[in-house]
Amino acid sequence: DAKTTQPPSMDCAEGRAANLPCNHSTISGNEYVYWYRQIHSQGPQYIIHGLKNNETNEMASLIITEDRKSSTLILPHATLRDTAVYYCIALKGGSQGNLIFGKGTKLSVKP
């Protein structure tokens, strides 16, 4: 699975959009980009995933560059409850649960 690189921490004002970057320059054509987040004292929570097209769901949007070497997770209107560690993971379908979590980005949403 491709290695991903994320900034260790970011701040965002409440109500503003939070844009979390992820670099995955060695990603292969059959690897998906997954985003999870972990709020303190809870298990990780699935947010969104994509292969090459941009994706949107009720939680967030995922923008993947055309060359697939990087992506951005967008939380359109961040709230205090979005304060968490966000993990970007690149992996093939059929990885049989073997998600490789790095250190992620600690997002702090401030009033």
Added chain:
Amino acid sequence: DAGVTQSPTHLIKTRGQQVTLRCSPKSGHDTVSWYQQALGQGPQFIFQYYEEEERQRGNFPDRFSGHQFPNYSSELNVNALLLGDSALYLCASSLAGQGRGTNEKLFFGSGTQLSVL
């Protein structure tokens, strides 16, 4: 609809003891994965169970073993506990065979916090 449930929530053991952690998957899910999360680190994959068999294993010693039951629930067993086994143990469930990358859409429980003294 109950999500992934794990028991117990907290556990204290001493070195050399054995421990069993339990997990019930989200309703409708047939696959269970286990993770270990040390303080300040991301979760590390231990193994995955599907159709009552271990399907894939991470870099963990044989002291870590598991089981999946016909109702899809699962147990994680750790023998000969070491101080370094102190961690949050997470169970995640999923539904196999969905394709389009959704096999890795895991639903996690809140974990069992294991302290080894």
